[in-house]
Amino acid sequence: MQISMHAMSHGVFKKALSQLLHVMDKGAANAKARNFDVSVLVNSRLAPDMLPFARQIQLTSDFAKNSMARLAAVDPPKFEDFETTMDELVARVKKTLDYIDSIPADAVAGSETRDIKIALRDRTLEFKGLEFLQLWALPNFFFHHVTAYNLLRHNGVDIGKRDFLGR
């Protein structure tokens, strides 16, 4: 395997999402072992004006899904943010893995020079594909992924960096 836009997007997201599933499993098991409802974790926040765990997972999913779609120049499927339970969030992450696996590496080839526009509430960001991956897709993905991990860790779930990284 050589370096490519696909290797540096799909290759990063796939492993990280698999580890996220593992960490979520440990969160659910921990709630059971400590005899509290796992919805406490799902609704937990690191600060009153931060997004709760459920939204962190949905956004981790969205940054993987939408980034792969944009690099492949296809419209990303819309995943409705209906999840309110850990099981539903696990299914969301699995659906995200299926989607990113469905994008052929060929479709992402050469995307480093592709023009990518991101419409925000108040402005539109314009990137070349390489910059999009370096400064938008990867940082945003890890921002929400690590925050989800930190939420569980903060709440006493028995996870460590090896659970986050794998192997």
Added chain:
Amino acid sequence: MQISMHAMSHGVFKKALSQLLHVMDKGAANAKARNFDVSVLVNSRLAPDMLPFARQIQLTSDFAKNSMARLAAVDPPKFEDFETTMDELVARVKKTLDYIDSIPADAVAGSETRDIKIALRDRTLEFKGLEFLQLWALPNFFFHHVTAYNLLRHNGVDIGKRDFLGR
């Protein structure tokens, strides 16, 4: 600029470390405005058995520095972990930026197939350079970077994702 091992390591670390400096500045200013000693932030933790902010910054620095060195097949300089104040931590991040800027892109070219070994306490990890970047360097770097951000955010510092991402 085309995709390369240098673009996907240096190009990610440089922007992220610059934003980290910005976030640290806001942390220091916030402590001043709320009239508490910034060392409270420097020593804060998200859980009693997690590393404090100072160590999160040192590790963010180490993963950028050591990863660039390994990809360039040179010995990384050892940065002693002596920092106990926000000013010293800011200097550490600036020193890290200087170091990663000192590695020529040419030295990293072709590192995707380089053998890289990481000695841990209890075992040695072996990677090809591409895998090292995908599964070790980037996830570890963001793990500590986002945790440092979350520590400030949890403690009420007025930062948001735009401070983390920049632009």
